[in-house]
Amino acid sequence: MRSNIQFLAVLAVSVALVACGGNRTLPPSDSGSIYGEDEVADNNADSSSAAGSGIRSTGLDDDLAGSTTADTLIIYFDYDKSEVRPEYVDLLATHARRLAADGRQQLRLEGHGDERGSREYNIGLGERRAQAVRRLLLIQGASSAQISTVSYGEERPAAFGSTESDYEKNRRVELSYRR
Amino acid sequence: MAHLIDYEMKKSQSSRFIRHLGSLVIGSIIMFLSSASNAQLVIEITKGASKPVPIALVPFGWDGDGQPPADIAAIVRSDLVGSSRFDVLDGEMLPALPTRGVEVDFDNWRRVAVNYLVVGELAREGDEYSLRFQVFDVYGARQVVADRLIVPAVDLREAGHRVADVVFEAVTGIKGVFATRVAYVSVTRSGNQQTYRLIMADADGNNERPFVESDEPIMSPVWSPDGRSIAYVSFESGQAAVYVQTLRTGSRRKVSARAGVNNAPSWSPDGRNLALTLSDADGNLDVYVLKLIGNKLTRITSRRSIETEPTWSADGKTLYFTSDRGGAPQIYRAPANGDGEPERVTFEGIYNARPRVSPDGRWLAMVHNDRGRFRVAVQSLENDSFQVLSDGALDESPSFAPNSAQIIYATRRAGRGVLETVSVDGQVSGRVKSVGSDVREPAWSPFRP
Numbered sequence: 269m270r271s272n273i274q275f276l277a278v279l280a281v282s283v284a285l286v287a288c289g290g291n292r293t294l295p296p297s298d299s300g301s302i303y304g305e306d307e308v309a310d311n312n313a314d315s316s317s318a319a320g321s322g323i324r325s326t327g328l329d330d331d332l333a334g335s336t337t338a339d340t341l342i343i344y345f346d347y348d349k350s351e352v353r354p355e356y357v358d359l360l361a362t363h364a365r366r367l368a369a370d371g372r373q374q375l376r377l378e379g380h381g382d383e384r385g386s387r388e389y390n391i392g393l394g395e396r397r398a399q400a401v402r403r404l405l406l407i408q409g410a411s412s413a414q415i416s417t418v419s420y421g422e423e424r425p426a427a428f429g430s431t432e433s434d435y436e437k438n439r440r441v442e443l444s445y446r447r
Numbered sequence: 448m449a450h451l452i453d454y455e456m457k458k459s460q461s462s463r464f465i466r467h468l469g470s471l472v473i474g475s476i477i478m479f480l481s482s483a484s485n486a487q488l489v490i491e492i493t494k495g496a497s498k499p500v501p502i503a504l505v506p507f508g509w510d511g512d513g514q515p516p517a518d519i520a521a522i523v524r525s526d527l528v529g530s531s532r533f534d535v536l537d538g539e540m541l542p543a544l545p546t547r548g549v550e551v552d553f554d555n556w557r558r559v560a561v562n563y564l565v566v567g568e569l570a571r572e573g574d575e576y577s578l579r580f581q582v583f584d585v586y587g588a589r590q591v592v593a594d595r596l597i598v599p600a601v602d603l604r605e606a607g608h609r610v611a612d613v614v615f616e617a618v619t620g621i622k623g624v625f626a627t628r629v630a631y632v633s634v635t636r637s638g639n640q641q642t643y644r645l646i647m648a649d650a651d652g653n654n655e656r657p658f659v660e661s662d663e664p665i666m667s668p669v670w671s672p673d674g675r676s677i678a679y680v681s682f683e684s685g686q687a688a689v690y691v692q693t694l695r696t697g698s699r700r701k702v703s704a705r706a707g708v709n710n711a712p713s714w715s716p717d718g719r720n721l722a723l724t725l726s727d728a729d730g731n732l733d734v735y736v737l738k739l740i741g742n743k744l745t746r747i748t749s750r751r752s753i754e755t756e757p758t759w760s761a762d763g764k765t766l767y768f769t770s771d772r773g774g775a776p777q778i779y780r781a782p783a784n785g786d787g788e789p790e791r792v793t794f795e796g797i798y799n800a801r802p803r804v805s806p807d808g809r810w811l812a813m814v815h816n817d818r819g820r821f822r823v824a825v826q827s828l829e830n831d832s833f834q835v836l837s838d839g840a841l842d843e844s845p846s847f848a849p850n851s852a853q854i855i856y857a858t859r860r861a862g863r864g865v866l867e868t869v870s871v872d873g874q875v876s877g878r879v880k881s882v883g884s885d886v887r888e889p890a891w892s893p894f895r896p
Binding site: 383384385386387388389391392393395396398399402412417418419420421423424428429430 | 641888
């Protein structure tokens with residue numbers, strides 16, 4: 269129960285931030301139904317997956333802030349860093365809630381890095397990023413049996429160039445559900 | 448799912464079939480002495496101004512019907528020129544066309560100012576070929592080395608590389624590596640779909656043969672010390688796993704597929720163990736040694752930091768590896784039996800990773816962050832002197848030639864991955880021809896038996 273209270277607090281803060289934060293268009297959450305299992309938006313641009321609830325996902329304007337395909341969510345990291353940026357905390361809280369609410373949900377975390385530095389060390393950095401996300405999910409109620417991690421290092425880039433903007437798109441953890 | 452491309456490794460078999468028939472004229476002791484003295488002379492010159500050695504290469508004679516089945520001299524020429532250590536005189540510039548020693552008039556060759564002369568002849572010998580060649584010291588008016596090889600038709604190209612190896616060693620004192628091979632990873636992309644291949648080629652980039660293909664990443668190929676197998680990482684199951692594949696048969700074994708990371712394999716010099724990187728339940732990477740027979744696992748590091756990229760010292764007693772326990776990646780070493788504390792080895796700059804020890808044990812190659820550019824550097828294991836060898840921005844994956852004199856590494860040119868070579872003294876560099884795709888992670892083979 270205590271973790272639930274923490275979770276509510278995190279959500280309340282993040283909702284407040286979103287409300288006054290301008291273009292970070294997380295799903296509106298003016299009703300209490302956001303805490304219901306089915307209503308948890310997975311930030312899916314395809315609103316049909318949330319059909320039936322009053323909640324509609326609009327996606328995010330900034331494609332670096334959580335672009336999605338199907339049932340995959342991507343969060344991005346700073347150069348040589350594995351700390352989850354504050355802007356993703358509420359998103360991850362939502363996913364932790366989804367996992368906690370349904371033990372059958374299985375989440376795979378794929379850690380990635382940019383091409384700079386040695387390949388196997390970058391496997392280490394990718395794993396570190398995936399683990400940072402995993403820890404945030406675990407402390408908010410997901411169970412370790414629901415989460416698997418894999419690090420691809422720099423081997424599966426999302427963007428293929430060598431510019432700073434390509435690198436930003438490649439330093440990421442992809443969250444995908446498999447059940 | 449990865450496809451194992453099952454091709455017949457004629458090349459590795461062939462080394463057994465190319466038979467040496469020994470020197471024709473002079474005893475081996477004399478040959479050895481003269482090549483040793485030449486070596487000293489040439490090494491001096493190379494260190495100074497990297498001056499190529501003038502050498503004449505006469506088209507090989509052909510004793511048989513029709514056209515010769517291979518232009519051996521052209522293969523030798525390409526190897527010698529590609530090494531940057533030779534100034535090769537051939538074609539119209541040749542004052543005479545001898546194919547055997549008795550026909551050589553040294554005055555002719557002194558007049559065109561070459562230090563060395565190579566002559567030879569290819570002849571049909573049953574189903575096979577006989578390849579005879581001699582290397583002369585023009586000013587000393589003596590034969591430096593000579594040999595006769597019996598060569599199956601499919602191995603004529605390799606035989607040319609072997610002649611080049613002999614010439615290279617006779618002149619430079621360094622064992623030639625033209626008849627060795629390089630394994631590497633290639634990636635082709637169409638849209639968002641990538642195809643990863645593990646490829647083997649001759650050291651000059653010719654004769655490319657893919658032997659694993661997958662839609663999922665393949666990485667970190669390393670040769671077994673006997674040159675018969677390659678260990679690598681494949682993500683074909685959706686997780687990293689380490690495989691060992693026998694080249695000749697194409698058969699393979701999954702040697703590590705534990706939960707989490709199974710990466711960075713490296714073969715011990717005795718061929719019995721693989722060092723590798725595994726992760727625990729918290730995703731923490733540490734270095735382990737896996738005994739290939741019996742699967743016994745020994746833990747080498749136990750830290751919260753990233754510990755990875757293990758590689759063995761030449762004597763097999765020490766493991767070098769990358770660790771960011773100090774906040775940024777640096778290279779450390781620890782006893783390979785797991786019995787002892789790691790000590791830091793590199794102190795130059797803020798980032799040193801992916802170590803490789805030269806087969807002679809004298810050098811440590813690594814990826815070094817040189818003011819924001821990632822470059823290949825070497826550190827002497829004898830006196831700790833440090834030198835940056837490459838000049839790109841994304842240079843990585845250095846691998847020593849079996850003669851310890853050269854390093855092959857991957858870099859990016861015009862948005863594509865290519866392979867380049869550099870001598871350990873930084874004096875000579877070159878590029879390996881690559882066809883079409885994006886290539887990376889070269890691993891230079893051991894010498895053939």
